[in-house]
Amino acid sequence: MKLNKIIGIIAGISGILLGITIxxxxxxDIDVPKPIWAIFSVVCFINAIGNIINYKEGKNDRS
Numbered sequence: 001m002k003l004n005k006i007i008g009i010i011a012g013i014s015g016i017l018l019g020i021t022i023x024x025x026x027x028x029d030i031d032v033p034k035p036i037w038a039i040f041s042v043v044c045f046i047n048a049i050g051n052i053i054n055y056k057e058g059k060n061d062r063s
Contacts (some may be wrong), residue, residue: 011050018043
């Protein structure tokens with residue numbers, strides 16, 4: 001159970017940092033190479049999967 005909380009915290013923090021990075025890059029109109037955008041999208045996808053798994057496990061703990 002403690003490991004799930006740590007994974008959830010890591011997923012949340014990485015999602016926040018990645019979101020802020022994407023916002024700054026978009027607002028500042030910085031040219032980012034396509035491989036970096038591919039890395040951003042893969043990290044966001046993994047983060048979303050982690051959030052869904054943690055939500056389902058947390059939902060089962062409350063029931």
